[in-house]
Amino acid sequence: MSRRVVFPFPAIVGMEKAKLALLAVAVNPSIGGVLLRGGDKGGTGKTTLVRSFADVLPEIEVVADCPFNCDPHDPQLMCDSCYARYQRGEKLPVAVRKMRVVDLPLSITVDRLIGTLDIRRAITEGVRALQPGLLAEANRNILYIDEVNLLDDYIVDVILDAAAYGWNIVEREGVSVRHPARFVLIASMNPEEGELRPQLLDRFGLVVDVEAPQDPGGVRAEIVRRVEEFNRDPEGFYRRWEPRLRGLGRGGSRGLGS
DSSP: OOOOOOGGGGGGGSOOHHHHHHHHHHHGGGGOOEEEEOOOOOOOOOHHHHOOOOOGGGGGEETTTTTTTTTOOOOOOOHHHHHHHHHHHHHOOEEEEEEEEEOOOOTTTTTHHHHHEEEEHHHHHHEEEGGGOHHHHTTTTTEEEEEGGSSHHHHHHHHHHHHHEEEEEEEETEEEEEOOOOOOOEEEGGGGGGGOOHHHHEEEEEEOOOOOOOTTTHHHHHHHHHHHHHHHHHHHHHHHHHHHHHHHHHHHTTTTTT
């Protein structure tokens, strides 16, 4: 089965400030998250941009048998289980994986977000008793929220706590299990559907307003031409832009992946 071909990031027409913001975060995650604001009635392409951005992200080294994408070289970025193995002098198995964009649906439940805990196994096995949630998948990756301004307030609070401390803590009946949850938050929203809570807005180091181009004979015409070309031959179109895509990927390889 052939892989699904996404529209190449460098082939996207316009939205230069939005693309620059995403690339800046890839190079320097300490900038914080990126919020893309713009109405979808004109087809601004915010979601397409983020999907394409996933191809630019670098590869990272992770502990091969850990569900939390722990860094095999940094004890400060390990879950309790990996840290215990590290302390015993055990050689942690290493795998190289492509970073990815993890989508957070608006309908997500708290258990799906933070994970669920088996109390009996937690007492005997510790962190291995945690059924990983979306925050585990997002660790050392990108967490993307479309229509972030419509997200449930309690879910927002959980995400803010994890983002602030860099850890996801699951507590139940006196048992506590934690794992690292260090992610870069990227979100998009339509201001016409409501504003964003100030606490969440503060999580974004860069806020970019994205507007649909209005000139029918210029940018819009080029967008239509490239989309039609992509639809006719996705793999061929992707191959033509692949050299530029690889160049962008190398630029971010010392940022998020480090």
